């Protein structure tokens with residue numbers, strides 16, 4: 001069965017324009033998501049994950065954040081040039097998003113029902129009564145007990161995990177083709193986190209919704225994702241299917257991330273053991289951005305910028321000079337060395 005490419009990001013560059021000048025937060029990234037697929041986007045805080053998702057949704061802070069290059073193709077339509085009217089149609093209808101802290105996206109002044117019913121009515125022809133029934137059905141679908149009562153309660157009456165379920169119900173009410181989940185379980189305790197992940201997986205299986213799962217937690221990736229892109233300092237440094245990434249990680253950054261999670265079923269808030277910090281966007285203009293933290297760094301790494309080398313034709317790509325020769329020898333063709341920078 002051929003898979004449909006539902007979202008394709010090509011050469012995306014997003015910058016912030018501040019008093020200190022242009023901050024290139026996302027710097028030329030490419031990735032795609034197929035229908036029904038769950039793609040993990042991982043990396044430490046500050047790598048550009050949220051900026052990527054806000055770019056796709058057209059929700060960058062106005063006048064400050066801007067897509068300055070590349071394309072965001074939703075079923076072939078370039079959203080970078082879409083009007084605000086079109087983006088409003090897309091958001092919710094076609095691409096929905098859930099955030100880390102659901103309280104910020106729920107209105108504290110309205111009941112769960114008000115908000116969910118409104119979302120359903122915007123996206124369907126259902127009347128108020130039918131929409132209410134659909135809302136109760138959705139709340140049950142996301143595993144909320146007492147759905148008939150919760151529908152008339154206010155957000156503050158629910159726990160964090162329940163609010164996140166409501167957000168998922170709202171996001172799914174319109175059966176979007178893509179759901180972007182930005183650290184959806186980070187604020188939740190481990191048991192609730194597992195339930196929410198299972199719920200998202202079920203929704204993905206039942207409705208074939210493609211999910212872009214943004215997380216700094218490799219445990220989440222192992223649990224739900226089929227493919228992974230690893231981001232570092234605004235760039236993708238490794239990409240591959242989830243088994244390859246966990247069993248044969250190639251980029252020293254990915255290896256470091258995996259090593260710092262000794263037991264992926266353990267508590268989430270474990271500190272990474274990779275020394276140092278993610279550099280500020282734009283701070284490194286020469287060489288590999290990971291060089292200062294990399295135990296394998298050699299001369300070339302400080303002078304040239306590594307490309308994403310394709311290792312074996314299966315979609316495993318790595319941005320590291322250690323693997324440049326691997327690509328050369330496997331493909332039997334000369335590869336242009338890293339860009340001089």
Ligand SMILES: Nc1ncnc2c1ncn2[C@@H]1O[C@H](COP(=O)(O)OP(=O)(O)O)[C@@H](O)[C@H]1O
Nearest residue numbers: 016023025044045046047048049050051052281
């Ligand atoms: N509103 C903003 N103004 C200026 N810079 C920003 C803003 N939001 C994000 N950035 C920059 O973009 C970088 C990436 O941020 P973000 O995508 O939120 O990282 P994360 O991977 O943790 O989600 C940050 O390190 C910061 O330099």
Ligand code: SF4
Nearest residue numbers: 288291294301320321
């Ligand atoms: S290119 Fe060099 S510095 Fe960068 S990750 Fe590879 S070995 Fe380390």
Ligand SMILES: [Mg+2]
Nearest residue numbers: 049050051182
């Ligand atoms: Mg973020």
